[in-house]
Amino acid sequence: MEGSLKYLKGFGNEFASEDSRCTGALPDGQNTPQKCPYGLYAEQLSGTAFTAPRSVNRRTWFYRIKPSVCHGPYKSFGDSGLTHEFTKIDPNPLRWGAFDLPLSENVNFIQGMNTVCGAGNLNTRNGLAIHVYLCNSSMINSAFYNSDGDFLIVPQHGKIHITTEFGKMNVIPDEICVIQQGMKFSVNVEGTARGYILEVFDNHFELPNLGPIGANGLAEPRDFWTPVAVYDDRDVYYTIHTKYQGHLFSFNQNHSPFNVVAWRGNYVPYKYNLNKFMVINSVSVDHCDPSIFTVLTCPSSKSGTAIADFVVFPPRWSVQENTFRPPYYHRNCMSEFMGLIKGKYEAKDNGFQPGGASLHTIMTAHGPDFSCFERASNVQLKPEKIAEGTMAFMFESSLCMGLTRWAASSCKLDKDYYKCWDGLKKHFHQS
Template sequence: MKEEFKYLTGFDCEFSSTDERCPGALPVGQNNPQKCRYGLYTEQLSGSAFTAPRCENKRSWLYRIRPSVVHEFFEPIQESQVHLTHQWNQFPPTPNQIRWKPFDVPTRQEPEVDFVQGLHTLCGAGDARMRTGVAVHIYLCNSSMKDKAFYNSDGDFLIVPQLGALQITTEFGKMKCEPNEIFVIQRGMRFSVTVYGPSRGYILEVFDNHFQLPNLGPIGANGLANPRDFETPSAWFEDRDANYKMVCKFHGKMFIANQNHSPFDVVAWHGNYVPYKYNLDRFMVINSVSFDHCDPSIFTVLTCPSTKPGTAIADFVIFPPRWSVQEHTFRPPYYHRNCMSEFMGLIKGHYEAKDEGFQAGGGSLHSVMMPHGPDKTCFENASTSKLVPEKIAEGTQAFMFETYYSMTVTEWAGKNCRKIDSDYNKCWQGLKKNFDPTQTTQT
């Protein structure tokens, strides 16, 4: 049986991949016949303007049984059935630190909720119509999408499973995405999600640009996420007539249309605009320093750059298991106020900067210039522990969605979900004054 994925040979302007399920379905060179082989239709999926510079141009050619235009009119889905939104003014803004307890997952005994029905927006900013901004969502589901597909006209999804594996069928092929892996499905790509039980995870959506690997600067050629560790699907198709439901996200609203066949009928494809996944265990950590805690940018897996140099629309950052061998320094993350917004989630384990309360399947939001940092217990332990090489975060995977947009929470996240941890700020209240002006030597 053919592999369900291929490793990318690059992740930059030179990357281009090809795959075909039927021999000869892809035209070779300029010898394109008047009609496609096997009676296929040609369709181009463009992720950038036609005239974008070569190194930024994103597009793929699809050779499919029917073109994607063969569907009925889209009709709005009733808003009472949707928890996904771009309405950032429905709930009063707050600058306070926010933490959510783990979000409830529908059980097998409850009514069936699939991936699309289980999408809930937590926070965000911007306007998809202007191609500016971001959104953070959680998905909570217990059922597979049956004869149903989804695509997002507003932006790219970076999906972070936390509970339960996802089998994701795309127009380019199928891939399985486990917790501690991420999956990026880019704007306009149609996909369907199969689950194997109650499932939960996080989604970072960007309305502008696409995710890419960060520049390494002085790190050099090797480190962080390596291009060869990213995987993309192998071609797979189904030629099946069925009453299919196509769901579209457009301007933050959900629409649905009927079509009489499977949308996953792409027999062959080539290009550089593809879905892909990455195993977070393959991240090459850069962390050993002599003093001071490094900025979290050294843990960036993917970035979506803005037009302002060095400033990201969004970064996806992880805090994986690693050796902490600093000397003469306070090891945990320093107390901090930031011009960026930081949403944190936990896939598994125990985050080292919080003694308790920050749990897998929950999250936290530290908004622009809102102070945050290690809690009282973490500070005291880190201030007195012996400075020797130590492996930290074993069995843990925490992550951060960081953006230069000032995000606000939605009504569902701020009130309706009933998961706000009202005691969150108490974790810092026990930090006492240690100042002693008579102390002349460092202890």
């Protein structure tokens, strides 16, 4: 079951849901009554400091069968593909082919996460990390929560079924979901699944300000969805994993963590269909900067500068006159990590594969390859639909990202990526 959420910047509104099997499970009045309906326990999940301003304060009250405190001791989970050791520094333009899906051994979502790159410090809660997930097995009687930050999950191949404390979400390619810090969830798959994860340590994601665009455009609040409550009352052996300070720990308990009968608050998981994005584009002389494609942003303390932006490049009409229509050649004070969900990205004719990725870090030059430049420089300019059948995205950050050992040594790393610009010719003439 899935229900609608009117997603407003700052989550100024409060939302509520209760399992239809237990009408009246939400207390009428005080959040922690002396006795909750149905003999439930009240438990708060805080997503901001208690003293955060009201406009940005986030928390949710759970009314659950047993509280989260009922579990065994934490133990180190051992080695995993998750890391925050971004030790490999490389200013070269980088590109990876499609990351391999597991074919034989059973690999679930937790086991299939591998960190590609990132920046910052978990101790001071500043920075981000980018991961990929590659799995072919469901999480059975196990769950995960992130103590370090928020996950923005971008499926590229295969549907994922996510159970959370708030309810269930089905997320398919062309959709994204956000699981915020501390929220427990479990992932089931059908066959194989591959996708990307943007993790932020600082703040939470929010809708970008629209500025001169006005009241309408980009991602609309009404198009974001959050689960409805559905409890799981099973007394079974469960393993809960957490990522804490970049390392995995786990503990055991004798009941399902998804035993929430009702909840209310403004700190929730949510999903969004990228095909709902309202593209803003130039209709006159030149095209705008890629910031007009921002779906969600995680702001830094510096005004107008993001720890991370999630930017999407969907199918759209191109009608500009007398200009070079593909993305322009560029050197950026931000780091740009790109992924391709499907199709063919308009600035790259070959090599950029669905399920692969590229990274152009701070001030590393990038732009259309040779064949794209030649075609775009000579084509007849007329209104055309571009990126049909394509969905590309970008994780952009003000931080300079380093690579993990896994990403730097991957057989999918294209050592000849720089050659895609070799054919660019000198056209200069004095006349």
